[in-house]
Structures are given as structure tokens and as C-alpha cells.
Amino acid sequence: MNKLVKYIAIAVSALSIGSIVMISSDNSVNVIASNKTLHSQYRNRYHREGNKLYYFDSNGNAITGLRYYGNNKLEYYGSDHVQYRNRYYRDGNKLYYFGSNGDAVTGLRYYGNNRLEYYGSNHVQYRNRYYRDGNKLYYFGGNGDAVTGLRHYGNNKLEYYGANHVQYRNRYYRDGNNLYYFGGNGDAVVGLRHYGNNKLEYYGSDHVQYRNRYYQDGNVQYYFGSNGDAVNKKEPNKPVVASSKVLGVKYISQEAAGAPMGCEAASTLEALHYKGKATNYDLKHFIKTMPVAKNGNPYQGFGGTPFRVTYGIYQSIFPSALTPWVQRFSSAKNISGTNEQGIINSVKDGKPVVSWITLNYRTAVWDKYNWGYGVDNAHVVTVDGYNKNSFHIVDPENGVYWISKASFMRSYNYMKFAVSVG
Structure with missing residues (x-):
């Protein structure tokens, strides 16, 4: 160590921690500031x-x-x-x-005058999207605020959010003289709505309930009174009984999917799609989820394969095995043994009925198998509507059509197999 460095070191060592020093040209050390604060640099x-x-x-x-x-x-x-x-x-x-x-912030944030916004787990504010908190659904608009009031979206769809920003479901909302009803999915209802003890109301294309006016549905005319309920014109105090309804189940072709024996799966998928379930499946992929009975017993699963005709095997699946399969995707009930009114009641409740009949409604051809007797010319269709004399059918083999109730029931009564979906 040279003399200068030693001097500085000796001089500085006598200073208090944190002293600021100035070295003069004659190598003397002068203290210009001193305190007891530690001036070490902050890191992390x-x-x-x-x-x-x-x-x-x-x-x-x-x-x-x-x-x-x-x-x-x-x-x-x-x-x-x-x-x-x-x-x-x-x-x-x-x-x-x-x-x-x-x-x-993450999660819901209230601010201002009953305003609400939401930040995701990545801390980013939600905009133009939904957020579900338990059984509460919110929608955050283009400015990030949770919506209140009526919200129009999509193809003439309408929903409503209350003062607490929560979407209305299964409840009414009155806006002046206009009454709306929001269903289980949150959308305002359009068309006929059955509720309560055989009560009926109607909502127009603007989603507003009809009052003191007529509505014509094909050959059926309704009149809705001052409380919105359909009434009988001859007996004004007696609610009218709706005599027709069509759910509008979409047709799925079993042949287009290469499944000549796939009517059970096709009819089931038709019903599920109507209920908004299994919508990510086409028929080919849906069939792959179907239970198969290695012993060929249709009470336990499908016998053989739907993709080709195999003689000697009963290629079908019955409600006892089909119902649990459907329940993997939606609620469903085995209503086998039900009568004409039972099928109507299911459709009236918005639940399509997967039904076992005979192909082209012909006389049943019975044969004996190791598991029991079966109808060799059996077929499965979806019932999605009715009127006074007919059922509306979505048939995966023959398309969409009306069939007289008499013809349908004669064919259905051979087996009396049916599954209500929804």
C-alpha cells in the first residue's frame, strides 16, 4: 500500500459511517458531511x-x-x-x-355509483364477455362495466340483468307495459310458453307478452287475455288447452354418416342437439361413445356395429341401456310403456321422445334370439311435435314429416319403448 492510500484509509477509518469526504490537492482529508445512516445501495x-x-x-x-x-x-x-x-x-x-x-385486482370490483367490473386471474379486465360466479351470471360490456337492464345480442336474442348486475333466469321482467319472460338459459322467450297448471302464454318476435289479442298458429287460434294467459273464447274464465306444438328438432341422417343401422344413435343425437347438449359431436363420433354388448343383448348395449348390416346379430340398443348413455350428456328418463298422452306430455314439456317403432310403420316381424324375442324390422325416430290428429317425426332414415297418431301408436305399441330427453 502506498503512503497516500494508507493515509486516506487511516483518515476515513476515523469517520462515522455514512461520512462524505473530500480529498484536497495536498492529500489532506476534510469531512464535509456526516451522519449515522447506512448509505449501502438497495437491491431487491x-x-x-x-x-x-x-x-x-x-x-x-x-x-x-x-x-x-x-x-x-x-x-x-x-x-x-x-x-x-x-x-x-x-x-x-x-x-x-x-x-x-x-x-x-382480481375478481369482482365495485366502484362509483353501483358500477361493477371484473378482472381475471391474469389481472386483465373483462370486456364483451360473460363471467359466472356460482349460479350468478354477469356480462361485461365494451367499457368493462357489468351490464344492467335489457341487452340485445346475436340473432334477435335478448337477456336482462338486474340492478345487482345478475342475469335473470326463469323469471319475468316488466318494462312499462311490456312484459318479458327469461328462460332457463337466460334468453327472453319467443312463441308459446306452457307453465303452471296447464296455463299458456305467448311472446312475439319482439319478446313481449301478448295481452288482449289473438295469435294464429297454423290452424289453431288463441286469444290471450288481460293477464297474458290464453283463454277459451266460449268460456272466458277457462284457460285454453294448446292443441299443437312442434319443438323444431334438427334432422340428422344416419345414411350420410355411413351408419345404416344407426337410427338409435342418430335419433338420440337429434334430441340432444335440440337440448343444446353433445353439440361438439357429429354422428360418427357420437356412435363411438355408445355402449356395446359383446353378447349381442340389446338390453345391455348395442349388438354388433351400426356401420354395416350383420346378419344373425340383433343390431339395436334398448332403453335400459340407452338411457344411462344419454344421461352422460343430459337428463333423460326411460318412459317405456307410456301411452299417447305420455308422449304428448313430454313434448309439451320441451322434451323430445326417442321412440322405437317399425320401419315405415309396417306390421312387426318377430324373431327369437338368445336374449328373447325381437322385432326384426324395428326402427327408431324422434317425436318432437303433435297436433290434434298427428305426431311430428324427425326420422334419421326418412326425414321430417307428420304421421297420424293412429299409425304411429299402432307401430309404437309393438314394443312400447321410449326415452324422454331433457
């Missing part, structure tokens, strides 16, 4: 100066921008290095809000 730690909070990184630099830390926590430091608190920050099309502790 916070520093508060009044109401401003800073964070210094591993290089000792005060950070700017987003900083993730802990268990999915996030904070933000502006260009002045000060932490954001109780304010927004936008990063491109992402919006964050940092609360009073400096952390980015």
Missing part, C-alpha cells in the same frame, strides 16, 4: 418516500412497468418509478386496476 427491496413507493431490482435500479411477484401478484411502476395505487394502467388492449395496496 422497497423504499418509501412519503406517499411514494419504489422498488429496486437486483441491479439496484428503481423499476418501471409491470412487476410480478409472490403468488400471482402484480404491481406497476410508472415512468417516474413510483408504484401505482388506486388507478388504472392500460397495456395495449389490456386494462389493469391497482388497488390501495398496489396489487393488481
Whole structure:
């Protein structure tokens, strides 16, 4: 060590920690400031100066921008290095809000005059999307606020959110003289609605309930009174009994899927699609989920394969095995043995009926198998409507049509197999 360095070292060693020194040209050491504060550089730690909070990184630099830390926590430091608190920050099309502790908010946030917004687990504000909290559904609009009131969307669809921002389901909403009803999926009802003890009401294409006016449905005319219920014109105090209904189940072709023996699966998928279930399946992929009975017993599963005709095997599946299969996708009930009115009641409740009949409604051809007797010319269709004299059929082999109730029931009564879906 040279003489100068030694001198400085000796001189400085006598100073208090934190002293600021100036070395003169004659190598003398002069103390110009001294205190007891430790002036070591901050690294990986916070520093508060009044109401401003800073964070210094591993290089000792005060950070700017987003900083993730802990268990999915996030904070933000502006260009002045000060932490954001109780304010927004936008990063491109992402919006964050940092609360009073400096952390980015997640979950629901109430603010202002009954306003509500939501931030996902990534701390980004929801916009133009839904959020479900248990059995409560919210929708956040283009400005990030939860919607209240009526919301039109899609192809003439309508939903309603109350003052608490929660979507209405299975309940009415009155807007002046207009009455709406929102169903189990949250959409405002259009068309005829059966409810209560054989009561009936009607909602127009604008979703508003009819009152004191007529509605014509094909050959059937209804009159809706001052309370919105359909009434009998001859007996004004007696509710009218709806004599027709068609659910509108969409046709699925078993032949187009290469499944000449796939009427059970096709009819089932038709009904499921109507209920909004299994919509990610086409017929070919849906059949792959069907239970198969290796012993060929249709009470236990499908015998053989639906994709080709195999002689000597009874290629079908009966309600005892089909119902649990359907229940993997939707609620369903084995209503085998039911009568004409039972089928009508199911459709009236919005539940299509998968029904076992004979192909082209011809006389049954019976044969004996190791599991019992079966109808060799059996066929399966979906019943989705009725009127005074007919059933409306969605047939995976022959398309969509009306068939007289007499013809249908004569064919159905051979086996009396049926499954109500929904």
C-alpha cells in the first residue's frame, strides 16, 4: 500500500459511517458531511418516500412497468418509478386496476355509483364477455362495466340483468307495459310458453307478452287475455288447452354418416342437439361413445356395429341401456310403456321422445334370439311435435314429416319403448 492510500484509509477509518469526504490537492482529508445512516445501495427491496413507493431490482435500479411477484401478484411502476395505487394502467388492449395496496385486482370490483367490473386471474379486465360466479351470471360490456337492464345480442336474442348486475333466469321482467319472460338459459322467450297448471302464454318476435289479442298458429287460434294467459273464447274464465306444438328438432341422417343401422344413435343425437347438449359431436363420433354388448343383448348395449348390416346379430340398443348413455350428456328418463298422452306430455314439456317403432310403420316381424324375442324390422325416430290428429317425426332414415297418431301408436305399441330427453 502506498503512503497516500494508507493515509486516506487511516483518515476515513476515523469517520462515522455514512461520512462524505473530500480529498484536497495536498492529500489532506476534510469531512464535509456526516451522519449515522447506512448509505449501502438497495437491491431487491422497497423504499418509501412519503406517499411514494419504489422498488429496486437486483441491479439496484428503481423499476418501471409491470412487476410480478409472490403468488400471482402484480404491481406497476410508472415512468417516474413510483408504484401505482388506486388507478388504472392500460397495456395495449389490456386494462389493469391497482388497488390501495398496489396489487393488481382480481375478481369482482365495485366502484362509483353501483358500477361493477371484473378482472381475471391474469389481472386483465373483462370486456364483451360473460363471467359466472356460482349460479350468478354477469356480462361485461365494451367499457368493462357489468351490464344492467335489457341487452340485445346475436340473432334477435335478448337477456336482462338486474340492478345487482345478475342475469335473470326463469323469471319475468316488466318494462312499462311490456312484459318479458327469461328462460332457463337466460334468453327472453319467443312463441308459446306452457307453465303452471296447464296455463299458456305467448311472446312475439319482439319478446313481449301478448295481452288482449289473438295469435294464429297454423290452424289453431288463441286469444290471450288481460293477464297474458290464453283463454277459451266460449268460456272466458277457462284457460285454453294448446292443441299443437312442434319443438323444431334438427334432422340428422344416419345414411350420410355411413351408419345404416344407426337410427338409435342418430335419433338420440337429434334430441340432444335440440337440448343444446353433445353439440361438439357429429354422428360418427357420437356412435363411438355408445355402449356395446359383446353378447349381442340389446338390453345391455348395442349388438354388433351400426356401420354395416350383420346378419344373425340383433343390431339395436334398448332403453335400459340407452338411457344411462344419454344421461352422460343430459337428463333423460326411460318412459317405456307410456301411452299417447305420455308422449304428448313430454313434448309439451320441451322434451323430445326417442321412440322405437317399425320401419315405415309396417306390421312387426318377430324373431327369437338368445336374449328373447325381437322385432326384426324395428326402427327408431324422434317425436318432437303433435297436433290434434298427428305426431311430428324427425326420422334419421326418412326425414321430417307428420304421421297420424293412429299409425304411429299402432307401430309404437309393438314394443312400447321410449326415452324422454331433457
